Amino acid sequence: ELKVEQNPLFLSMQEGKNYTIYCNYSTTSDRLYWYRQDPGKSLESLFVLLSNGAVKQEGRLMASLDTKARLSTLHITAAVHDLSATYFCAVVPNFGNEKLTFGTGTRLTIIP
Amino acid sequence: AAGVIQSPRHLIKEKRETATLKCYPIPRHDTVYWYQQGPGQDPQFLISFYEKMQSDKGSIPDRFSAQQFSDYHSELNMSSLELGDSALYFCASSLGRQPGAQYFGPGTRLLVL
Numbered sequence: 664e665l666k667v668e669q670n671p672l673f674l675s676m677q678e679g680k681n682y683t684i685y686c687n688y689s690t691t692s693d694r695l696y697w698y699r700q701d702p703g704k705s706l707e708s709l710f711v712l713l714s715n716g717a718v719k720q721e722g723r724l725m726a727s728l729d730t731k732a733r734l735s736t737l738h739i740t741a742a743v744h745d746l747s748a749t750y751f752c753a754v755v756p757n758f759g760n761e762k763l764t765f766g767t768g769t770r771l772t773i774i775p
Numbered sequence: 776a777a778g779v780i781q782s783p784r785h786l787i788k789e790k791r792e793t794a795t796l797k798c799y800p801i802p803r804h805d806t807v808y809w810y811q812q813g814p815g816q817d818p819q820f821l822i823s824f825y826e827k828m829q830s831d832k833g834s835i836p837d838r839f840s841a842q843q844f845s846d847y848h849s850e851l852n853m854s855s856l857e858l859g860d861s862a863l864y865f866c867a868s869s870l871g872r873q874p875g876a877q878y879f880g881p882g883t884r885l886l887v888l
């Protein structure tokens with residue numbers, strides 16, 4: 664069974680600081696996705712990573728994928744309050760069914 | 776741009792009642808996915824349909840059933856509701872079986888009392 668783990672589960676950081684969220688998964692996959700969710704809201708797609716070494720950047724967020732290590736990172740640069748949300752990574756395995764398996768989520772709180 | 780539509784947005788039911796959630800995918804999208812998200816939890820895949828046929832099945836209880844209709848909208852039917860069914864239910868759609876390219880609807884919040 665595919666397991667997707669994120670750490671940390673909770674992250675409280677000050678504005679202007681940098682931090683990284685980690686996503687580890689347990690099976691062969693080169694399809695990894697990052698989503699943002701505000702409380703009680705839907706899931707917003709942030710990044711689609713489809714190959715080893717893929718790096719995507721949007722504003723203060725940058726995501727990367729290392730398929731050999733089965734690891735993806737979401738790096739936050741100079742955090743601002745608007746980035747406060749829960750961030751999920753999700754994986755589709757290379758073999759087996761075509762469904763997203765989500766990580767445990769990281770609840771990020773940016774403190775002014 | 777048109778998005779995924781879910782109805783109702785909020786639903787309150789009592790134990791052992793039934794509920795039907797509806798999902799209208801983005802126009803021309805032929806694949807629909809259903810997820811359940813409990814409080815403070817990650818979304819759990821329930822079931823998906825491609826071209827009106829069930830394509831994948833996840834952790835969907837036997838009390839739940841779903842189908843996709845000829846106009847591609849989908850309905851999730853939930854019977855003998857339990858307290859633990861209280862959750863946010865998301866529908867997502869994509870063009871083709873591309874789970875990573877799916878767009879999520881706003882969700883239906885179900886509360887079972």
